[in-house]
Amino acid sequence: MHVSFKINRPQVISQIIEGEVVVINLQTGSYYSLTGTAAAIWDALDRGAATAQIADTLAVHFTDCEGGLENVVDNFLNELRGESLIVPAENGEPVVSAAASALQIKREKYARPALKKFTDMQELLLLDPIHEVDATGWPLAKPDPNHHADQ
DSSP, rough: OBBBBEEOTEEEEEETEEEEEEETTTTTTTEEEEETTTTHHHHHTTTTTTTTHHHHHHHHHEOOOOOOOHHHHHHHHHHHHHHHHHOOOOOOOOOTTSSOOOOOOOOOOOOOOEEEOOOOOOHHHTGGGGHHHHHHTTTTTOOTOOOOOOO
């Protein structure tokens, strides 16, 4: 059975910046840095790829991959799931081909995917204005009820 996961939207937002994925869980106020091959894994998750497809993608795009790549991916997905960043994809959701990638991954040296959690901004991230998100998942500030448009 090919289990696939999806990003837990809208409570999870992310941005890939120079090979690092910055992820914010708006429900917990925690934010994360995903490094190593994590950007490729996150991109594949975003496209609905199953674990085996993600491992195949890593093997194609990275040199010197370690043995048991599917186990590495499984363990990393379990970490992401433990932080509620991903959830199981529901049956019937389309699985997009793992071959087509939005990230143009150059063939580069393999680095284990890593997840670092930060909680130093939880209070700020849990303020009500940030819970309002637009269609792309990015936060919008609530309008100020004391500010009148005609001023």
